[in-house]
Amino acid sequence: MQFDLIVKGGTVVTSGGVARSDVGIRGGRVAALAPSLEGERVVDAQGLLVLPGGVDTHVHLDQPATGATENSDDFDTGTASAAAGGTTTVVSFAWQTRGGSLKAAVEDYHRRAAKARIDYSFHLTVTDPTPTVLDEELPALVESGCRSVKVFMTYDGVGLNDAQLIETLAASRRAGALVCVHAEHHGLIEYLSRRIVAAGLTAPKYHPWAKPPLVEREAIGRIAAMAEMLDVPVQVFHVSCPETAAEVARAQARGLKIWAETCPQYLALTAEDLDRPGFEGAKFIFGPPARTAADREGLWHYLRNGTLGVISSDHSPLAFDSPKGKKAAGADAPFDKVPNGIPGLAARLPITFHEGVAKGRIDVETFVDLVATRPARLFGLSPRKGSIAIGADADLVLFDPDATQVLTQAGQHHGGDFTPYEGREVRGRVVATYLRGEPVFADGRVVGAPGRGRFLARDPYPEIAPRGVFPIPFNPVDGTVVA
């Protein structure tokens, strides 16, 4: 058999096992997996792990400005950062603005994504669920391959009220989409923020006080109740601590199709990181916030038992030293006026490997499962993405599990001006990243031109088919009596 490229002598890792194997690539796909393949173009992977390209199902790239702020990554810089961090597929957000059309947002987003260096798909962020959006635009957009909907339960101008959430869940069920949720109690956060700031406590370190675990726990419980009543599959985004993971587990134990992710920032940072001199703590303002060291440790239990099945980056980049970024409301703004979000695409695999595998909390197969295989399966990207198998896209990462590296801003290859992990030493390093058999990152450099990435239209898939189970003998979405 002729190959375009052979990755030779590495240790291939999938969620199902670890094996010494060469990988033969033809036409951008994995064509052979065998101990000894021969060919003209060979990459030496001796001593390295060969991982499936990372699949990051929660990243914000080139999002339209909200208020004064601007996302510091477009699809060129954002996907360069992804490639540098061993990620070859991202799912980003086509974002409806209030009063705007969701269809127009998706058309605009396709244009923006033409610069992508890796493959991509879109979630549909619904901020204004009008009948036109829910009944006309959304079904057609889901059919076009954007098979997930994003809703917020908080944030002014973005968050939906309960009635809107219910209508959006119902429309998503009819259209056949997975609903992804930012779950936090808006009213409590608003009240707490006002009272904390009025007491003169304005520094970044008070941000976690306004978003305690209970605001997240309540919102997860509420969205789970809605999902149960309407029989809608749901993915809970950025679960920050064991208390809120337990709420997901309770809903799962009732048999619901509810899944959840956490992110490296909840595994590597704590609320103490916000307590830095001056405005430095603003570099760690994101929502839900970082919690305690005990919470951080407790999340691993829920990662190991499968309650949390995905580790995404929630890459939501804002420059620090910019009036369009963290300083949008001034260089010493109260914490509740600082825009939420941090960059994290390039750091996702290194932080997760270091905290998980190098520290003995998970094995390397589970690592691959969390950063590639399960996100691909849950978001309808399997079997093409997320694993190393015959016929799958040859998206591969050569990873040195023994190398140590110090994470720096320069090494993130993104458009922003900081990383919250600056100076952190981690074990494990991405040596090279291949997208469909061609390098996109090698020798410490992002290689190739922007625009190689392709849109991934996602067809219907079994994971997100509704269960057909309702708590009453009536299907409220279709308006039918259930026998």
Ligand code: URP
């Ligand atoms: O703080 C965060 N996570 N900002 C990004 C938007 C979101 O909530 O996912």
Ligand code: ZN
């Ligand atoms: Zn969110």
Ligand code: ZN
């Ligand atoms: Zn997000």
